[in-house]
Each structure stands twice: as structure tokens, then as C-alpha cells.
Amino acid sequence: MNTSEKSLTQRNEKIQKNWTQKGLELISSSYLVKLSIACLVLVALLSFASPYFFTLTNFKDILLGTAVIGIISFGMTMVLISDGIDLSVGSVVAYSSVILCVSLNAGLGLPVALFLTVAGAITVGLFNGFFVSVLNINPFIITLGSMSLVRGIAYIIIGGQPKPFDSDIIRFIGSGSLLGIPIPIYALLLVLVVLSYVMKYTQFGRNVYAIGNNQETARLSGINVVKTRILVYCIMGLLAGIAGILLAAQTYAGIPAAGMGYELDALTAVILGGTCLKGGQGRLAGTLLGTLIVALVLNGQNMLGVPYFYQLVSKGIIIIFAMTVAMKRN
Amino acid sequence: MNQSALRISNIVKSFNGIKALKGLTLNFNKGEIIGLVGSNGAGKSTLLNVIWGAYAPDSGELYIDGERIEKITPTKAQELGISIIFQHRRLMPYMTVAENIFIDNMPKKKGVIDYKKMRTDAKELLDVLNLDIDCNIKVERLSAEEKQLVEIVKAYSKQPKVLLMDEPTTALRQGDVERLFELMNTLKSQGSSVVFISHRLKEVMEICDRISIIRDGGNVSEGEKLDYSPDRIVEEMSGITATDFEHQRDVTDSSFSKASQEVLLSASSLSVDNCQDIEFALHKGEILGFAGLGGSGVENIFEALYGLKTHVDGDIKIDGVDVEIHSPIDAISYGLGFVSEDRQLNGEFLELSVKDNICIPKGQKKRLYSVINRKEETLASKGFIEKLNIKTDSEEQLIKNLSGGNQQKAIIAKWLHLQSKVILMCEPTAGIDVAAKSDVNKLIQQIALEGKGILYTSSYITELMHVSDRIIVVYQGRIIKVFSRAEYDHNKIYLAMNGINEQIGAKHEH
Numbered sequence: 001m002n003t004s005e006k007s008l009t010q011r012n013e014k015i016q017k018n019w020t021q022k023g024l025e026l027i028s029s030s031y032l033v034k035l036s037i038a039c040l041v042l043v044a045l046l047s048f049a050s051p052y053f054f055t056l057t058n059f060k061d062i063l064l065g066t067a068v069i070g071i072i073s074f075g076m077t078m079v080l081i082s083d084g085i086d087l088s089v090g091s092v093v094a095y096s097s098v099i100l101c102v103s104l105n106a107g108l109g110l111p112v113a114l115f116l117t118v119a120g121a122i123t124v125g126l127f128n129g130f131f132v133s134v135l136n137i138n139p140f141i142i143t144l145g146s147m148s149l150v151r152g153i154a155y156i157i158i159g160g161q162p163k164p165f166d167s168d169i170i171r172f173i174g175s176g177s178l179l180g181i182p183i184p185i186y187a188l189l190l191v192l193v194v195l196s197y198v199m200k201y202t203q204f205g206r207n208v209y210a211i212g213n214n215q216e217t218a219r220l221s222g223i224n225v226v227k228t229r230i231l232v233y234c235i236m237g238l239l240a241g242i243a244g245i246l247l248a249a250q251t252y253a254g255i256p257a258a259g260m261g262y263e264l265d266a267l268t269a270v271i272l273g274g275t276c277l278k279g280g281q282g283r284l285a286g287t288l289l290g291t292l293i294v295a296l297v298l299n300g301q302n303m304l305g306v307p308y309f310y311q312l313v314s315k316g317i318i319i320i321f322a323m324t325v326a327m328k329r330n
Numbered sequence: 331m332n333q334s335a336l337r338i339s340n341i342v343k344s345f346n347g348i349k350a351l352k353g354l355t356l357n358f359n360k361g362e363i364i365g366l367v368g369s370n371g372a373g374k375s376t377l378l379n380v381i382w383g384a385y386a387p388d389s390g391e392l393y394i395d396g397e398r399i400e401k402i403t404p405t406k407a408q409e410l411g412i413s414i415i416f417q418h419r420r421l422m423p424y425m426t427v428a429e430n431i432f433i434d435n436m437p438k439k440k441g442v443i444d445y446k447k448m449r450t451d452a453k454e455l456l457d458v459l460n461l462d463i464d465c466n467i468k469v470e471r472l473s474a475e476e477k478q479l480v481e482i483v484k485a486y487s488k489q490p491k492v493l494l495m496d497e498p499t500t501a502l503r504q505g506d507v508e509r510l511f512e513l514m515n516t517l518k519s520q521g522s523s524v525v526f527i528s529h530r531l532k533e534v535m536e537i538c539d540r541i542s543i544i545r546d547g548g549n550v551s552e553g554e555k556l557d558y559s560p561d562r563i564v565e566e567m568s569g570i571t572a573t574d575f576e577h578q579r580d581v582t583d584s585s586f587s588k589a590s591q592e593v594l595l596s597a598s599s600l601s602v603d604n605c606q607d608i609e610f611a612l613h614k615g616e617i618l619g620f621a622g623l624g625g626s627g628v629e630n631i632f633e634a635l636y637g638l639k640t641h642v643d644g645d646i647k648i649d650g651v652d653v654e655i656h657s658p659i660d661a662i663s664y665g666l667g668f669v670s671e672d673r674q675l676n677g678e679f680l681e682l683s684v685k686d687n688i689c690i691p692k693g694q695k696k697r698l699y700s701v702i703n704r705k706e707e708t709l710a711s712k713g714f715i716e717k718l719n720i721k722t723d724s725e726e727q728l729i730k731n732l733s734g735g736n737q738q739k740a741i742i743a744k745w746l747h748l749q750s751k752v753i754l755m756c757e758p759t760a761g762i763d764v765a766a767k768s769d770v771n772k773l774i775q776q777i778a779l780e781g782k783g784i785l786y787t788s789s790y791i792t793e794l795m796h797v798s799d800r801i802i803v804v805y806q807g808r809i810i811k812v813f814s815r816a817e818y819d820h821n822k823i824y825l826a827m828n829g830i831n832e833q834i835g836a837k838h839e840h
Contacts, residue, residue, distance in 0.1 A: 210679050
């Protein structure tokens, strides 16, 4: 009797130990869990530090502020998973806002203007994709080139200076709300859900992972590598175009200087979110968390009145931290 | 002249308890060219790595110039005048030819690199060897032959006391082989010891003074070249004598599949790269083995069939219909599958699950936007895991966490899932352990029994004989002989791979 009791308590201890162990393992094994915890800790700290932080309005502001960069970051996640990179996204944001503005001011209807904008953005993606996948040129180089090229075209189209435009519907997209939630947040969530679904459940999504994992194996397995990679850059272009439309809708203007440095902001969020620079690995949920962490840090600093120069320093620290963690994890 | 330049005695080296070298003793004299011969797995590369100081031997001694060297490192080996040309090239692709030649011995002037001297020295060396290579271009732009030649020049430039070369002629053309031989003779006359490791018996017989034969990590024999004939070398390498003939055939083997007369795939007057007039027919249920030394062109034939080569001439028929194969996508659409020689390089998606690895090729039949049928894929991969006895805890496990043999089975499973009619298998058992090898080979025979056609290569003749129903021997890009199972003879196959063929020999007499 005594012995069996003893063994029972031993077993209970063992089970308890297993639970704590499992919990610890989960935390240490899943990067996403760690990121979520970091996010929560950040929210808690900032709530203590500033009375204005933990309010619905502020959270809405944070999400609203991440809509444009978030959409780009989701696309960038897909591009990195395919073992590519797209540095032209910031320029495409400006270029699409310019196309939208100019077409509306030229008296074209909104549907036509939106169509032209989206088509223009996809064309840039097609251009990048052609060089990257058909001519097999390093995506870093090509998109570095198109970054400058597209920015230049944006300036040429609009004539150097930002120009305002007016459209009720666009205005509503930029600053309207539905059920108390701003429209750009719907756009952000819609892109997240659709792209996550595409990446996880479709042949295309799995091919992107496969190509990023091992392009040669992909080719020998019968994957149409060229077509898939072109498509990746086209979707990236489309998403940058949507981000550009949102930005134009928030500012009621076509701004050729908009979106400067967005490519690096997106990369920061994506890498912080655990996507591997070598390709083949990464998840949009991680990118969402990465984007939120960056936004929380910046927002918190605004709340606390930290000067802009110091914010730049902290952003740099986040990038270096994210990179170091990413490298060490491999 | 008969002074020892390099001597090793009783070297033992084991990996995970398996002895790769079992007390090997070798002596290389100054002013001599020694042919070191052994079949695959005899321990040649382990030996080179021990001499080079990359592996520490478990026991045994190493003497250079009669002096015992306690612990050798790559730097020390180089200082002592040992130069090795490894089978896998070790040049820096983005540096120039001259820089590569002098990479570890840059000429200096006032403490900085003297590029002018480096270039003139490099040019001089290339001229001595009569090589038409520009020493200012980057190595990545050279052809495979030229790279091998640069490697040779680099080793030569150090004026080594001992030069060890592992299969240096595999990538070379005939004219270049002759130049290499001239260079070896020059080194020999300067008193160096030159060790020529090769499968090419004709070359060994032509250039070497002495021959050392090793087998299974131990010595077999050693002596003057004149005492050896190709037949003797092959017998001693394989350990199979002509009288053992019965022993090596296993016609009665129950796994011997009976190929039908139905032709699945045929090639006629196929030419690609160095290969010409390739002609064969693969029957349903047949395992057709291809044998050839490195550089013979067997891999070119396989790659051409799978659409990986750009310039292919000749006719390929699948199920009796002429086909043009320009890409793997074409090949797959005609019912071909491909198991590559290097799994990790281009055979599998290491970071993806077993299920994804099995199901991705079949998924390509669907449209890009179509949704993956997860239930169906799980069911299918579970089926293959059970049927092929793939050891994994679940189909969702990443393939990299499986053992080599099980990874290879999963790779084969993807072609079964796609219902390929013909599977091209390049060295499907490379890099997996002995037990797993036999497992994979059994699986391949099983697949053939179920009516697939298999093209199969292996650098191990015994394995090739065990698995294949016929063996086609390719020598210098041509089919030199076809062995039916009844004619199987390890040593004859090896001789044929060396271009030594009884019938052809007889023809040439007249």
C-alpha cells in the first residue's frame, strides 16, 4: 500500500514536471509564442508608463498606422519565402498614389483610375519577376534598380510636387469606418487572411515554399519555377499598389516622395517575425506580430515624448536584434 | 634513387566503430610514379585525408623523408612538401587563375602582393605546360577541364616532394591527359614522388612505375608495373578470381525480375555532350544498369533523357511514340521520374514534411490556384510510408529528420505517387549505410516487378550486378558492351568500363 502510494505521488510529480517542461519547451521551441509574449510584455510596460497608451483610440491608431506597412510586409514575407527580395515596394507605393491622383484629376472615373493604378503596380511586379526568374538575375540587384526607376517615373508623371485630388469614395476608404473600425484595418486583415490561406492551402503557396527551400529540387520535381516566381513578384506589386491606394486615400494626394524606406521597414517586420532570409521558411502570423512590435515601440515612444532621433536609434536596435536572433536561430 | 619520400605504416582509421582503414602500409619512393588502385570504398579518400592531416588516424605512423611525423595538419603537410589534388576541386571561383595558383604563396614586394610578378610567374607556369589559359580571368569562367588543369598547375607550382592526385584525369580530354603525364614525368625526374589514384587502368599501366593495390582498407599487393596485367589488377581489386565465376552470379536469385517484351523507353543514335550513338531499349519491368567510370558520360545520358541538357540529338521514344524532352516538366509529362545522385543538392526539400516531399510533383498536375486536398494527400503519404516501410513518426515529420535510407525511399515514393512509368536512378544508394542500401535496392526491384522500367547507375559493380537485369557499359561516351545477366562477370565489366573488351580487342588486332 505504502509503496503504491509512493509510486502514485512520484507519478503525479512526474506528470507535473512534464507539464512545466512541456510549457517551457513550447516557449523555447515556438518562435511565434515568444513573439506573442514579447508583444504582451510590451503592451503591459507601455500601459504602466503612459496613461494614454491603453485606450481603444490608441489601439485603433496603432492598427491604422500599420495598415500600409503591414500589407507590404505580408507581401514581402511571401517574397522572402520564395528566396527573393523586393526593394522596389516603397517606390511602388508612391507610384500608385501618383497614378491614382493623376487619373482622377484627368477626369477618369474611379473604377478606371483604380484599374490603372492596380495594373501599373502589377506591371512593376511583372518587370521585376521577368528579370528575376526568366533572366535569372539577382533579385536584390533588379529591385534595387526598379526602386530608383519607379520612383523616377512617379516624379515624372506628377511633375515633381505632390498634388491633391478629391473623391468621396476614396476619402471613405482612407478615413471612414464600418462598425467603429477604420476601413484600412479591414484591408489589412483581408490581405492577411487571403494571403495566409493562399500560402498554406493552395498549390501555389506550397510551390513558393518548395522553391525557396531548394530551387533545383523544385525544377526537377516538375514545378514551373519561372511562372511561380513571376507570380510572386506580381502579387507583391499588387499588394504594394493596394498599399499605395490606401496611403493616397489617407492623405487625399498623390505623393511622389511617399513610401521612402518602406522596403526596409517591411524587412524589419518580416525578419523580426521569424521569416528566414535564406527562403523556404516563414509565416504571415509572425510578420503580423513583427509589424505590431515595431508599431508598439514607435507608438510608445511617441506617447512618452521620446524625440525622433532617439526613435531612429531604437529602430536600428530592433533591426540589429532581429537579425542577430534570426542568424542564431539557424 | 630508392629513398622513401612518404611512408605510412599500419594506419587504422575508423568511423563510428567501422574501420575504413585496417592497418594500411604504403611506401612512396622519390623519383617514382606510383599507381594506387582500389575499388570504391577501398579507403582511398580516407587515406588522402589522413596524409593531408584532415583526419587523425586511430593508430599508425607516418614518415616523411624517413622522419616520423607525430601529428600532421594541412599546413604542416604543405610545409613538408606534400601536395594533393582532390577529386572535388578546391579553387576559389571569383579569383583569377594567377591568384588561385599562388593563393597560399603570394609573391610579395615590400610587404604587399606583387601582382606583376604573380602574373608573370603564373604565365610562365602555364607556358611550360603548354596551356592556353589566360591567367587573368576568373576561375568561374573556365570549363571543367581547364579548372582541373589549373588545379594541377597549382599543385605543380609548389614543386612538391610528394604529389597525390585523386582521379585527376576524369575531367580531362585525351590531349590534356598526355600533358599531365609529361608533367608527372618532369616531377619524377626532379626526384618527386607522384601518386596517381585512378580507376582508369590503361592510364595506370601507361604512366606508373609501381602499382599498389588496396581493398577494404588493407593492402593486397604491391610491385613493379611489369608484374601486373589489367586482369590481375581487377582480380586483386575486387577479390574475385576467374574461378569464382559461379559465386558472383545470382541468376537463381528470387528477386530477379522477369522483364516483359513491351518496350517502355528507347533511344537511338542519341548524342549529348561527349556521348554518341547511344542506343538502348528499356522494357517493362526491367532494371537496366549503366556502368561507366567518372567522365564516361553515363550521367549525361540520364540528364539528357530528363530534359536537363540543351543540346541533344537523336530519337527518344516512350511507349513507341517519338518525344521531345526539353525540361523536367516535359519528362514528367511523358511519365519519367528522376532520382538524383545528390539528395540534398537537388533531390528533396529538406525543410518540408515527408508528405509534401511525396506529394509536390503530383500537385503540379493541378492548377496553381487550386486548393490542396489535404485529406487525400495525408492518406496517400500514409499509404506509401506503410508500403515502403519508411521509418518516420508521422507523415508531417520534416524529411531532414529521417535517416538517409528513409529519405531516399520518400523520394522514390514521390514518383510512385505520380505513377511514373520509367524512373531514372543515378546512384540511388549513394551516401546511405549498408543495411539501408540493401533495403532501397530491394524496393527498386519490387517497383520493377510491379511493371515500372528503371534505369539504374551505381559506382559499385557488385551492386549493379545484383540489381540490374542487363548492364550497359559506357566508355568514353559510347556503349562498348551490353552484358546480359547470364554473362555477368565483375572483372569483365570493370575491364569493359576501362575500354578493355575482349571482342573489341580482337577486332583491333587486325
